[in-house]
Amino acid sequence: MYASTLVLALSVTSCNDTKELDKGTLIIQFENLLDGEALKFEGTRYNRDQVDFQIAVLKYYISNVKFLDETGQVIYTEEESYHLLEETASRKDLAIELTELEVQEVSSIEFSIGIDPEKNLSLDNTGDLDPSNEMAWNWDTGYKFLLMEGEIFESEGTRKGMVYHIGGNENYKTIKKEVNTKIKAGTTTTIEIKAEVLSLFDAPHYININEVNVAMGGENASKIAENYANNFFSINTPN
Amino acid sequence: MLKIHKNYIFSLLLILGFTIGGCNEKEIIPQYTIEVPDNLGGYLPQNGRNKFTEKGVLLGEKIFFDQRFSSNGKVSCATCHEPERAFTDGLALSNLGVSGKALNRNSPTLANVAWAVGLFWDGGALNLESLSFGPLTHVDEMNNDLDSLVDWLSNDPEYSPLFLEAFPALGVSSASISRALAQFQRTLISANSKYDQYTRTDENIFSAAEKRGLQLFTQHCSSCHETDHLTDFDYHNNGLDSEFNDTSLEEVFMGRYRISRDERDIGKYKTPTLRNIALTAPYMHDGRFPTLESVLIHYAKGVQDSETLSPILKDGEQLGIKLSPKEQSEIIEFLHTLTDEEFINNY
Numbered sequence: 001m002y003a004s005t006l007v008l009a010l011s012v013t014s015c016n017d018t019k020e021l022d023k024g025t026l027i028i029q030f031e032n033l034l035d036g037e038a039l040k041f042e043g044t045r046y047n048r049d050q051v052d053f054q055i056a057v058l059k060y061y062i063s064n065v066k067f068l069d070e071t072g073q074v075i076y077t078e079e080e081s082y083h084l085l086e087e088t089a090s091r092k093d094l095a096i097e098l099t100e101l102e103v104q105e106v107s108s109i110e111f112s113i114g115i116d117p118e119k120n121l122s123l124d125n126t127g128d129l130d131p132s133n134e135m136a137w138n139w140d141t142g143y144k145f146l147l148m149e150g151e152i153f154e155s156e157g158t159r160k161g162m163v164y165h166i167g168g169n170e171n172y173k174t175i176k177k178e179v180n181t182k183i184k185a186g187t188t189t190t191i192e193i194k195a196e197v198l199s200l201f202d203a204p205h206y207i208n209i210n211e212v213n214v215a216m217g218g219e220n221a222s223k224i225a226e227n228y229a230n231n232f233f234s235i236n237t238p239n
Numbered sequence: 240m241l242k243i244h245k246n247y248i249f250s251l252l253l254i255l256g257f258t259i260g261g262c263n264e265k266e267i268i269p270q271y272t273i274e275v276p277d278n279l280g281g282y283l284p285q286n287g288r289n290k291f292t293e294k295g296v297l298l299g300e301k302i303f304f305d306q307r308f309s310s311n312g313k314v315s316c317a318t319c320h321e322p323e324r325a326f327t328d329g330l331a332l333s334n335l336g337v338s339g340k341a342l343n344r345n346s347p348t349l350a351n352v353a354w355a356v357g358l359f360w361d362g363g364a365l366n367l368e369s370l371s372f373g374p375l376t377h378v379d380e381m382n383n384d385l386d387s388l389v390d391w392l393s394n395d396p397e398y399s400p401l402f403l404e405a406f407p408a409l410g411v412s413s414a415s416i417s418r419a420l421a422q423f424q425r426t427l428i429s430a431n432s433k434y435d436q437y438t439r440t441d442e443n444i445f446s447a448a449e450k451r452g453l454q455l456f457t458q459h460c461s462s463c464h465e466t467d468h469l470t471d472f473d474y475h476n477n478g479l480d481s482e483f484n485d486t487s488l489e490e491v492f493m494g495r496y497r498i499s500r501d502e503r504d505i506g507k508y509k510t511p512t513l514r515n516i517a518l519t520a521p522y523m524h525d526g527r528f529p530t531l532e533s534v535l536i537h538y539a540k541g542v543q544d545s546e547t548l549s550p551i552l553k554d555g556e557q558l559g560i561k562l563s564p565k566e567q568s569e570i571i572e573f574l575h576t577l578t579d580e581e582f583i584n585n586y
Contacts, residue, residue, distance in 0.1 A: 123369035124289065124421075125414060130412065130414070131385060138372055138376060139491075140498055141366070217500065
């Protein structure tokens with residue numbers, strides 16, 4: 001009995017020694033687009049709904065990343081999987097790096113936009129969930145899942161804020177995308193995901209950004225959430 | 240100076256001390272508990288992911304009174320939550336923050352906040368661990384930036400070791416600042432008022448008027464201000480206004496609705512505890528009533544009807560609570576027995 005326990009312990013240790021050689025890395029690289037082109041920030045004006053607008057910041061949480069095989073079985077679940085992706089004129093933080101992965105075929109990936117209800121109950125968290133990231137509400141308990149801020153120019157000299165803070169457990173959405181890729185030993189595989197800003201306002205709910213220039217909870221926030229669940233993300237063919 | 244509440248009647252027990260942990264267990268911290276009288280339920284609630292430690296509570300107390308946590312070095316938590324006013328500030332709408340601009344809600348007492356189910360007047364904060372980030376960062380409160388706070392504390396020779404001792408796994412972080420504050424605030428227990436002595440030990444200490452006041456209170460007020468916490472921890476529309484059409488400032492004037500998004504919650508606010516109520520004027524979520532007399536007059540004659548008005552305040556066409564001026568003053572006599580001198584003198 002003692003002997004077999006000892007053997008087991010030793011074999012676990014020896015596994016650890018060689019782990020780097022037979023494991024792989026996956027990078028999920030997001031790219032924000034507007035009308036199919038790389039998103040540009042303050043200084044670049046776009047036009048929609050008969051008004052010009054510009055964007056100052058776009059941030060969103062991608063969480064609970066999983067891999068599935070071709071039968072739909074979950075074959076990998078990232079622990080403590082909360083990633084704040086952020087883009088402004090001066091900052092671009094749009095990659096999720098998963099390391100120490102088993103070598104395997106990945107048929108599709110699943111992830112959520114937002115923070116699951118369990119974690120969304122308390123703000124004393126660290127890392128990407130640290131309230132210093134300015135994604136936590138200070139008068140309510142929970143995180144903004146997606147934040148986009150900018151300005152709308154109704155006519156020359158008239159401007160108003162564009163503020164979309166989407167959160168709330170009902171707006172936590174899970175997305176599954178086919179990727180058909182392989183984790184290879186000692187190699188980094190990259191999946192590219194495009195995020196099209198206009199699709200936040202497009203379908204299934206058309207949102208006129210001039211009429212709805214602010215959404216922070218309520219019906220319009222839920223419509224934007226249903227839009228981001230629908231068609232915000234699209235996958236590029238993996239390399 | 241740090242002090243552990245030396246006058247505290249409830250013993251501060253160092254308990255068993257050591258959590259059983261495996262070899263990787265880093266946080267071997269003596270935990271303690273505070274005894275709570277039976278009329279408050281016999282035990283002090285705490286957050287499972289932020290259990291009391293002596294070092295955590297003491298660190299929280301130090302932070303609570305330290306003005307350096309504000310951007311201009313002049314505002315601490317205690318600026319708006321002064322111990323001598325049972326942790327309120329005496330203002331209808333506080334303008335004591337960094338900007339000097341008035342807030343939109345009255346500073347509530349922190350007495351027995353450990354038992355509160357929701358925090359803020361609308362229950363927006365689910366726990367004390369989530370609450371502190373608002374006051375620490377709001378431009379009209381302490382106006383600080385969490386990253387710069389963490390930078391300062393990490394380099395501060397006094398604070399840095401205190402954080403590492405109280406929170407070995409977290410060290411200095413926004414989460415540990417908030418957890419320390421939460422631990423300290425849960426120790427703010429008011430349980431030795433004249434009313435507590437009356438109810439626990441000595442029925443003879445109440446005057447005739449106080450006894451009549453208690454009787455009237457039990458009859459007319461205690462369905463929401465349930466004894467002995469003097470609150471039902473729920474939200475009600477107590478008839479302050481007849482309309483709630485102002486949706487400005489992220490719906491701050493719409494009561495609990497802004498949190499629940501349920502139209503039945505429009506105009507509802509949290510039932511405050513009445514412990515130390517004589518010390519916490521002015522009253523209501525917006526501090527509109529300067530005295531207890533004006534509060535009682537509101538309930539007797541001033542209640543406004545609306546769709547969400549508490550049914551307790553409406554009997555057919557009759558609004559409010561039927562109370563004669565004499566009955567009102569007897570209730571006020573009773574309310575004064577809820578003052579706990581020992582509580583306010585502990586800090």
